[in-house]
Amino acid sequence: MKLGAVEAGGTKFLCAVGSDPSNPEQIRRVDTSTNPLETIAEVIAYFERYGPVSAVGLASFGPVDYCSGSITSTPKIPWQNFPIRAALERGLHIPVAFETDVAAAAFGEQVAGAAQGCQDFVYVTVGTGIGGGIISGGHFVRGKMHPEMGHLLVRRHPEEPASFKGVCPFHGDCLEGMASGPAMRERWNAAAETLPEDHLAWTLEAFYLAQACVDLAVVLSPRLILLGGGVSAQAHLHDRVRREAARMVGGYLELPEIAAPALPYPGLSGALALAREALR
């Protein structure tokens, strides 16, 4: 049975089809238009070409409202409160399963990646923003809205340049304000991937991500934290975060495993798995 997957982002949408969540096929990019209906029309055209599919999993950038199936307070004004789930359902006439991009990515890693068999873990992505999906006792943690763990309040590193206030427009120096890709770029005037391994940047980055890991560990007691996304693609970073988190937790509790995600497209894999669930 062929399933569909859409990963909706603020810059681009990725579409895929497939029957196995571990293998999204025919991955194509659709630019996120300022006119949502235009983007949706391109997504529907994709499924007309590469389908038919029996259901679609939609992994959306957030914040989202699960009731209405829409993106809520994005700075991309035309997308504010746009009922993206309903728009796809109306165009495709098949079930559309709706999740945040990060929750879908967590599910993808659980079904086909680094969290297989794990019922208690967190998927964190560090890129333009910092976000995460949580599975606890086998269930997504949603609550009133959904996790927004990029805005954890963190302590500043003692060697942090005092002039650097952090890039979060709401909090300045929250986790995202200090450790996202744009934070690194603004602080060091260079893209993270161009900074050498022994640069102070990585000491600071590991310090902030380790705080997030400790805070997640003491709140959720997960077995595993997956650190993914652009910034954390640095192979040396996971080791530093592990060491730093161990230092911070001071032997009080056994930290969860801290590892990298395993899938090339965890969001698309999760979306395929969600589409499969929608048919059960």
Next chain:
Amino acid sequence: MKLGAVEAGGTKFLCAVGSDPSNPEQIRRVDTSTNPLETIAEVIAYFERYGPVSAVGLASFGPVDYCSGSITSTPKIPWQNFPIRAALERGLHIPVAFETDVAAAAFGEQVAGAAQGCQDFVYVTVGTGIGGGIISGGHFVRGKMHPEMGHLLVRRHPEEPASFKGVCPFHGDCLEGMASGPAMRERWNAAAETLPEDHLAWTLEAFYLAQACVDLAVVLSPRLILLGGGVSAQAHLHDRVRREAARMVGGYLELPEIAAPALPYPGLSGALALAREALR
């Protein structure tokens, strides 16, 4: 049908019977002996006197191991790894439901207190230590062990005396190190309840508890945070925490309601409710 409840603490055990979780009856105290078998014998004698009961809910101080039904790494050496659940089962020959004291208290507030009808909330208790129970999507959050949110890493208040390093033996100035009853006593040389409302102590206390509320909000997206325990019995404190948390979150998201628990004995009420569940 009569049910039993035990709230096991490091200083005292409270025992109760009742048929309605909102009303634990015949509440009696048993001192926590250095010989666990002695304490258990007194608890069993209590139920022989005030029973018979059909099941018991056991709300235990932690950290606990759910598999073995024991308290694990307590500084009270004779209680380390003592199989408290099995000891009660063997003595009473009835089902014993086992939870942490804070998770039981959360459940009590959900069944009969301030969180009725709420499926996504956190119960935090601030006293000798700081701990909490989490219900997310109607399920207890447990994970590998259980939440240990007293050890969230917090930022120091700018007016915090530099000489005060915090009282947590593992982390110094984590949440519990800065905001527990012993932290207030050590910092101000006075018990929290003797400090006037306009004392700097309460500004600092609200600052640390607000950070915990924001961190819990961005990780769990709860609808409600109940702040209970000795220190937070100060009527003025909840308002200050609300204001401080709103300032910290900077309008980024709608904070959960922050309120006081409603029950006089949330742990015993939760234990009665757990006993009832055990019979279903």
